[in-house]
Amino acid sequence: MGRLNGRRAVVTGGGRGIGAGIARRLADEGAHVLVADIDLEPARAVADEIGGEAVGLDVSDPDAVRAALGGERTIDVLVNNAGYDEFCWFTEVTPTQWRRMLAVNLEGVFACTQAVLPAMQRARYGRIVTVSSEAGRIGSKGNAVYAATKAAAIGFMKSIARENARFAITANTLVPGPIETPLLDKVRALGEPGDKMVAAMIAGTQLGRLGTPEEVAAGAAFLASEEAGFVTGETLAVSGGMGLGA
Numbered sequence: 001m002g003r004l005n006g007r008r009a010v011v012t013g014g015g016r017g018i019g020a021g022i023a024r025r026l027a028d029e030g031a032h033v034l035v036a037d038i039d040l041e042p043a044r045a046v047a048d049e050i051g052g053e054a055v056g057l058d059v060s061d062p063d064a065v066r067a068a069l070g071g072e073r074t075i076d077v078l079v080n081n082a083g084y085d086e087f088c089w090f091t092e093v094t095p096t097q098w099r100r101m102l103a104v105n106l107e108g109v110f111a112c113t114q115a116v117l118p119a120m121q122r123a124r125y126g127r128i129v130t131v132s133s134e135a136g137r138i139g140s141k142g143n144a145v146y147a148a149t150k151a152a153a154i155g156f157m158k159s160i161a162r163e164n165a166r167f168a169i170t171a172n173t174l175v176p177g178p179i180e181t182p183l184l185d186k187v188r189a190l191g192e193p194g195d196k197m198v199a200a201m202i203a204g205t206q207l208g209r210l211g212t213p214e215e216v217a218a219g220a221a222f223l224a225s226e227e228a229g230f231v232t233g234e235t236l237a238v239s240g241g242m243g244l245g246a
């Protein structure tokens with residue numbers, strides 16, 4: 001128990017990887033966590049482990065998001081973590097692929113944020129944390145559309161911070177560097193080019209290693225806590241110094 005005692009939190013994409021790490025950490029700090037994931041089974045496993053709840057939710061479906069997160073529900077903490085990436089050179093990305101990345105990484109963030117805001121405004125309290133990526137700040141080969149969605153999420157959070165400061169709601173962005181999750185396994189599955197990409201990601205950090213979901217979760221817990229009450233519109237990198245450049 002701790003900084004989030006009595007708080008109700010939602011973590012999208014909380015069934016595995018960074019989202020599961022964030023769900024566990026918020027629960028450790030005392031929050032009641034709703035684990036929302038397009039894959040219900042892993043979400044349920046995480047929720048059972050932490051004494052939370054699970055819901056099968058595709059964040060790219062605004063009606064489903066409104067039904068699951070909107071209305072009279074009071075949600076104190078929203079973590080927009082669900083994300084989707086397809087690795088390939090931009091010249092080969094199909095409109096179907098880019099629409100999916102935009103739908104999950106950007107429109108999903110819009111939908112979840114819009115669903116929870118009215119109740120947060122009524123409560124005059126809220127913490128919104130969106131998981132972006134260093135790719136959104138410095139770009140990433142084979143990830144042009146993904147990087148564009150992640151850059152957009154940063155601008156979106158800054159604007160939400162401005163619009164909602166009068167309700168004492170904060171909105172911040174977390175910027176992970178390369179983190180050991182199933183998402184990176186997708187890169188490795190590309191074979192030699194994938195291994196080279198992961199090696200390049202590690203070399204791009206100052207600390208020369210991959211991060212862990214727990215390290216990102218520590219940043220999320222801080223931004224979700226009352227201790228971060230005077231922090232809004234910020235971008236917190238948990239990226240081993242990747243944003244510093246070579």
Ligand SMILES: NC(=O)c1ccc[n+]([C@@H]2O[C@H](COP(=O)([O-])OP(=O)(O)OC[C@H]3O[C@@H](n4cnc5c(N)ncnc54)[C@H](O)[C@@H]3O)[C@@H](O)[C@H]2O)c1
Pocket residue numbers: 012013014015016017018019036037038039057058059060081082083084104108131132133134175176177178179180181182183184
């Ligand atoms: N792993 C990294 O190196 C890294 C780096 C920077 C940023 N990120 C970002 O962190 C977040 C989590 O990444 P991860 O590495 O844990 O990814 P992951 O692929 O391991 O897990 C993503 C989770 O989101 C869920 N999800 C996917 N589409 C969804 C949808 N439409 N609706 C609801 N849930 C959905 C998946 O089922 C999965 O549980 C993402 O936003 C990702 O872009 C990851």
